[in-house]
Amino acid sequence: MRGDAQQRRVAITGLGCVTSLGFDLPESWEALLAGRSGVRSIPRLREAALPVQIAAPVLGDLPLPGVPEKERRRLDRFTCFALAATAEAFASARLARGDFDGTRAGAAIGSGIGGILTLTENHRALLAGGPRRVSPFGIPMCIANMASGLVAIHFGLRGPNFCTATACASGAHAIGQALDTIRSGAADLMLAGGAEAPICDFVVAGFARMRALSTRNEEPERASRPFDAGRDGFVIGEGAGALVLEEWEHARARGAPIRAELVGYASTADAEHIVEPTAEGDGPRRCMENALLDAGLAPGDVDYVNAHATSTPAGDRAEARALQQLFGTGTSPWVSSTKSSLGHSLGASGAVEAALTVMALETGWLPPTLNLERPDETCALNHVAEKARKTHPNVAISNSFGFGGTNVTLVLKHG
Numbered sequence: 001m002r003g004d005a006q007q008r009r010v011a012i013t014g015l016g017c018v019t020s021l022g023f024d025l026p027e028s029w030e031a032l033l034a035g036r037s038g039v040r041s042i043p044r045l046r047e048a049a050l051p052v053q054i055a056a057p058v059l060g061d062l063p064l065p066g067v068p069e070k071e072r073r074r075l076d077r078f079t080c081f082a083l084a085a086t087a088e089a090f091a092s093a094r095l096a097r098g099d100f101d102g103t104r105a106g107a108a109i110g111s112g113i114g115g116i117l118t119l120t121e122n123h124r125a126l127l128a129g130g131p132r133r134v135s136p137f138g139i140p141m142c143i144a145n146m147a148s149g150l151v152a153i154h155f156g157l158r159g160p161n162f163c164t165a166t167a168c169a170s171g172a173h174a175i176g177q178a179l180d181t182i183r184s185g186a187a188d189l190m191l192a193g194g195a196e197a198p199i200c201d202f203v204v205a206g207f208a209r210m211r212a213l214s215t216r217n218e219e220p221e222r223a224s225r226p227f228d229a230g231r232d233g234f235v236i237g238e239g240a241g242a243l244v245l246e247e248w249e250h251a252r253a254r255g256a257p258i259r260a261e262l263v264g265y266a267s268t269a270d271a272e273h274i275v276e277p278t279a280e281g282d283g284p285r286r287c288m289e290n291a292l293l294d295a296g297l298a299p300g301d302v303d304y305v306n307a308h309a310t311s312t313p314a315g316d317r318a319e320a321r322a323l324q325q326l327f328g329t330g331t332s333p334w335v336s337s338t339k340s341s342l343g344h345s346l347g348a349s350g351a352v353e354a355a356l357t358v359m360a361l362e363t364g365w366l367p368p369t370l371n372l373e374r375p376d377e378t379c380a381l382n383h384v385a386e387k388a389r390k391t392h393p394n395v396a397i398s399n400s401f402g403f404g405g406t407n408v409t410l411v412l413k414h415g
Helices: 025-033 041-048 075-092 116-129 138-142 146-155 167-184 201-209 248-253 281-294 312-326 344-364
Strands: 009-017 103-108 187-194 238-248 260-269 304-306 334-336 396-404 407-413
Touching: 009 025, 009 075, 009 167, 009 344, 025 344, 041 103, 041 201, 075 116, 075 146, 075 238, 075 396, 103 146, 103 167, 103 281, 103 344, 116 138, 116 201, 138 146, 146 187, 146 312, 167 187, 167 238, 167 260, 167 396, 187 344, 238 248, 238 344, 260 281, 260 344, 281 312, 281 396, 281 407, 304 344, 312 396, 312 407, 344 396, 344 407
Parallel strands: 103 187, 304 334, 304 396
Antiparallel strands: 009 238, 009 260, 187 238, 260 407, 396 407
């Protein structure tokens, strides 16, 4: 525990997400448990002759109630995702604008890349037609903190407002920092999460040049295969996750539905390489240890781990090693990676996965790792492979690790 931090408990009262499996959490959760995949062939990537032609996009016309079409046209896609996930989270928390003291409520939304679609589109316009072709909304649309800014505007959140940009740990960092904001007494309510819309030629080409992406172009649904011996890289995805965090007594006083309790958070750095994890998983192991210490729990208390596991050879191996060191061989809690179904939505992934982990605690169902047909012998864990498993988890952790060697662990407990 950090000082008297535990004097202010933090409840999770609302959840929302937008993923490649659905526009909301119930739709995404149902598809996830059914073993469906959101990965598919992307025509525009194929037409651009990119070496990677698959991704996990959000399909269809995303509904954004309360956002006029004129305003929507001025928003980057990642901001639209954030607004949609937040609206769902507030509705599930039984909250509406004006129901709370806005000066004691804030927003923390992470994004690894921000409005990259707006940035690349306006750069093309500049090259093709000169500076007058650049949108006057170009900069506000692309800066990473615009998601948290617009969420605050739309929902009347006048307290702390910030954006975390720590690559694939961004959404989880935002949730952890929001937890500390409530614990410190600076706010009673925080909307926390992450949003990302990175599926474009530049991003896909860049990751492909790093050899970070799967090249199973002919088998999209089998491409993301965390912990499997045949994994060859991650599948880029998009979406958003949002959680309503409330100080415990604040939630109880208004009769809020308490979905789970956020009891621990920690962040560490590998301090070794810009993209490669430490082979022995030292940074992730210390991060999980510290998060459990913050929660006042021991490794033996953990029933389920929603692993970061992206399906890269080095990353999965390092995380598995960290889990083996923390929990011991043969005594691991159940482990799965929802990225096998959803793809890897970069800065949004930690927030989406935190929401899904709450669902696991709430329903008792653990989502599966798809395509785990031949587990890598170096990744020996208690895997939830191929099919969802019904259990009775009380404590779960959700891991998020990012380029630059940044690590985040969230510890959640059944409400």
